[in-house]
Amino acid sequence: xxxxxxxxxxxxxxxxxxxxxxxxxxRAMDLRKIKTAPEDFGLMTYDPAFMNTASCRSAIxxxxxxxxxxxxxGYPIDVLAQHCTYLEVAYLLLFGELPNPSQLKNxxxxxxxxxxxxxxxxxFMEGFRYNAHPMAILVSTVAALSTVYPDAKNxxxxxxxxxxxxxxxxxxxxxxAMSYRHIVGFPYIYPDNDLTYTENFMNMLWKMVExxxxxxxxxxxxxxxxxxxxxxxxxxxSTNAMRAVGSSHSDPYLxxxxxxxxxxxxxxxxxxEEVLHMxxxxxxxxxxxxxxxxxxxxxxxxxxxxHRVYKNYDPRAKIIKWAADQVFEVTGRNTKLEIxxxxxxIALEDDYFVSRKLYPNVDFYSGIMYQAMxxxxxxxxxxxxxxxxxxxxxxxxxxxxxxxxxxxRPRQVWIGHETREFxxxxxxxxxxxx
Ligand code: ACO
Numbered sequence: 001x002x003x004x005x006x007x008x009x010x011x012x013x014x015x016x017x018x019x020x021x022x023x024x025x026x027r028a029m030d031l032r033k034i035k036t037a038p039e040d041f042g043l044m045t046y047d048p049a050f051m052n053t054a055s056c057r058s059a060i061x062x063x064x065x066x067x068x069x070x071x072x073x074g075y076p077i078d079v080l081a082q083h084c085t086y087l088e089v090a091y092l093l094l095f096g097e098l099p100n101p102s103q104l105k106n107x108x109x110x111x112x113x114x115x116x117x118x119x120x121x122x123x124f125m126e127g128f129r130y131n132a133h134p135m136a137i138l139v140s141t142v143a144a145l146s147t148v149y150p151d152a153k154n155x156x157x158x159x160x161x162x163x164x165x166x167x168x169x170x171x172x173x174x175x176x177a178m179s180y181r182h183i184v185g186f187p188y189i190y191p192d193n194d195l196t197y198t199e200n201f202m203n204m205l206w207k208m209v210e211x212x213x214x215x216x217x218x219x220x221x222x223x224x225x226x227x228x229x230x231x232x233x234x235x236x237x238s239t240n241a242m243r244a245v246g247s248s249h250s251d252p253y254l255x256x257x258x259x260x261x262x263x264x265x266x267x268x269x270x271x272x273e274e275v276l277h278m279x280x281x282x283x284x285x286x287x288x289x290x291x292x293x294x295x296x297x298x299x300x301x302x303x304x305x306x307h308r309v310y311k312n313y314d315p316r317a318k319i320i321k322w323a324a325d326q327v328f329e330v331t332g333r334n335t336k337l338e339i340x341x342x343x344x345x346i347a348l349e350d351d352y353f354v355s356r357k358l359y360p361n362v363d364f365y366s367g368i369m370y371q372a373m374x375x376x377x378x379x380x381x382x383x384x385x386x387x388x389x390x391x392x393x394x395x396x397x398x399x400x401x402x403x404x405x406x407x408x409r410p411r412q413v414w415i416g417h418e419t420r421e422f423x424x425x426x427x428x429x430x431x432x433x434x
Contacts, residue, residue, distance in 0.1 A: 010043075012036050025054055046413050050235075056243065056405065060093060060394050061234040068312035072232060073097070081319050086227035087111060087197050090169060090390040093232055094397070108197075114170030115191035115200065117178070118148045122188060125178050134179035135264045135381045141175045142168075143257035152251040155400060164252045165393045172386045173197065177204030180379055198223040201386070206374065218330050219373050222323045226366060229316040230384050232391030234309075238262040238269065242392040243399045244408040252396060259392045260385045266303075269384040272367035275304040276377045279336045279368070288342045296352045304364030305347060311357035320365045324372075331372040340368055 001007070004021045019030045032042030047053045062071045070077040073092050080089050084098075091099045091107050099107055124144050128137050146152060149167065154160040178188045181204075189204045192213065198220045203213035233239070242259035246252070263269035282291045295302050307314060328337065344360055347353040370380050399405050423431055 008034065010034050010036075023057075028053070044411055044413075050240070055235060055240065055408070056399065056402065058234065058395070058398060059096070060398060061232045061391070063234055063309055065307070065309035066311050068310060068315050070233075070315045077229065077315055078319055081225050081228050081323075084228065085196070086224045086231070086387060087169075089228045089231055090387075093390050093394040094165065110166050111170045111197065112191075112193050112200075114167045115174050115193070117171060117174050121145065121148060121175075122178065125175075125182060125188075128182060130183065130185065132179075132183065134176070134183060134378050135260070135270075135385070137179035137182060138175055138382050138385060139257050139260045139264065141179070142172075142260060143254055145171070146251050146253040149251075149253065152253055155246075155249055155251065161252070161397060161400075165390075165397070168252065168256060168389055168393060172389050173201035174204060176379075176382045176386050177201060179382060180205055180376070183378070196220065196224075198227065216330060218326055222327045222369070223373065225319065225323045226369070226383070227387035229319055229362060230387040232388070232394065235395075236268065237265070238388065239392060239395050242396050246396045246399055247405060247408040249407075252393065255396060256389060256392055259388075263385055263388065264381055269363075269381040269388075271303055271361070272363035272370070272380040272384070273377045275340075275363055275367040276336070276371060276380070278303045279339050282339050282343075284335065285338050285342045288339060288346055292343070292346055292350065296350075302343070302347060302353075302358070304361055304367070305353065306356070306358040307361045310359065310361065313359045314361045316362040317360045317364055320362065320369065324365050324369045327369055327372055334368070334372060336368045336371065340365065 001018070002020075006019045006021050006026055007016055008019065009016045013036055015034075017030075017034055019026045028045055031044065034043040035041075045053065060073065062074070063069065072080060072089065073096055075092070075098075080092075084092075087108050088099060088104055090111075091104065121141065121144060125137060125141055128140075145167075149164065151160060152164045174191055181188050186208075189207045191200050192203050193200075195203055195213075195215070199213075199215040202215045202220060202223070207213040235243075238259040241262035242255050245258040246255040266274050282288060292302070294300065324337070328334075344364070347358070353359075366383075367377065367380055370383060371377065375383060
């Protein structure tokens with residue numbers, strides 16, 4: 001019997017089946033041959049929320065949740081955060097290799113020259129209500145780009161795909177900044193091509209009447225590091241949405257809008273905004289033990305804690321803590337940080353959190369840091385969407401070029417009625433009264 005196989009005995013029939021095991025997985029389709037009778041559909045697996053199902057083979061991002069490891073294309077996240085810029089990492093994620101100096105220069109030039117938005121897109125954004133959530137503005141505007149670039153539907157043309165990818169990477173900060181200027185009622189600021197990716201974003205957010213915006217280099221670099229940390233995270237909820245929507249061959253703007261919509265939820269990218277609300281609710285360091293007690297009684301969740309994959313300290317949270325120190329040198333420490341540190345200290349010693357392997361995730365400190373940098377909490381998820389766009393697009397491209405992928409279409413376990421007899425409308429009330 002070959003070693004890399006799995007033998008299953010179906011106790012319903014007494015029959016045995018041998019299935020190949022590859023990369024620690026069996027193919028779900030191999031289970032179909034396990035039947036009780038020729039007309040039987042065959043065995044399926046039931047896996048709500050994909051707890052133990054690999055939906056693709058990928059070479060982009062590697063996570064070992066038990067050991068707290070995150071690598072992009074084989075490079076540890078802390079090494080990339082220390083030595084690279086966000087756009088360098090974006091190149092790595094997309095093309096699989098780190099760029100040489102001339103490749104990086106061309107890549108940065110290309111992205112920089114795709115930061116402008118069509119004036120009709122600007123007008124479209126002006127139509128949103130004054131108090132619209134910036135994440136909802138972003139999702140809708142990204143989808144609306146599909147109307148500006150109808151050529152984007154040529155998804156099987158690699159050159160065309162690359163053009164749309166550059167457009168999306170270039171335009172995300174512009175859309176994000178305009179969504180912010182919209183809610184605060186400031187005029188939109190056009191991109192400045194002399195600036196780096198994050199400096200330009202800061203320029204579009206915060207420039208007022210000064211002729212040239214000058215970004216604080218510590219804040220700009222910290223933001224760049226945060227962008228690196230958020231660039232990809234293998235098959236998370238929003239990436240799965242990107243792949244699922246993209247698998248129907250919709251264009252990349254519409255698929256990216258769907259991914260961003262998935263990111264907006266409080267259990268995913270919306271968590272850092274929730275962390276801030278939670279810290280506000282706690283109010284002071286002294287109230288932390290009472291708050292933890294409430295969580296342990298099942299009254300809510302400790303936001304920014306826990307992760308589906310990491311059952312160890314999230315490696316991104318470690319780097320964020322380090323970057324936060326740099327930012328607080330510039331901005332000064334605030335009470336929220338004190339509360340967060342106390343929450344972490346107590347939670348990491350408490351059996352409730354220890355036994356469930358609940359550690360701080362990327363969102364626990366990012367929100368506090370963003371707020372110290374001057375961002376409003378409503379902007380936090382938007383700040384996540386900007387860098388994650390390259391992750392979504394790299395995964396989308398990998399999906400499209402994978403010969404094994406098809407339109408994503410899960411199966412279901414039917415738990416409803418068998419065929420029922422139709423009841424005419426005039427007889428239904430009488431039937432219900434019986
Ligand atoms: N606070 C308190 N208890 C928690 C928390 C938390 N943050 N997270 C999980 N638990 C508990 C659950 O109540 C459950 O306990 P039980 O076994 O006694 O019922 C156990 O830990 C397992 O929790 P699940 O919900 O089954 O874990 P799952 O993997 O489905 O959820 C998730 C992961 C959604 C991230 C969860 O930990 C959570 O809600 N965290 C808070 C929200 C958050 O920070 N989200 C950001 C995730 S990172 C990202 O998207 C970038």
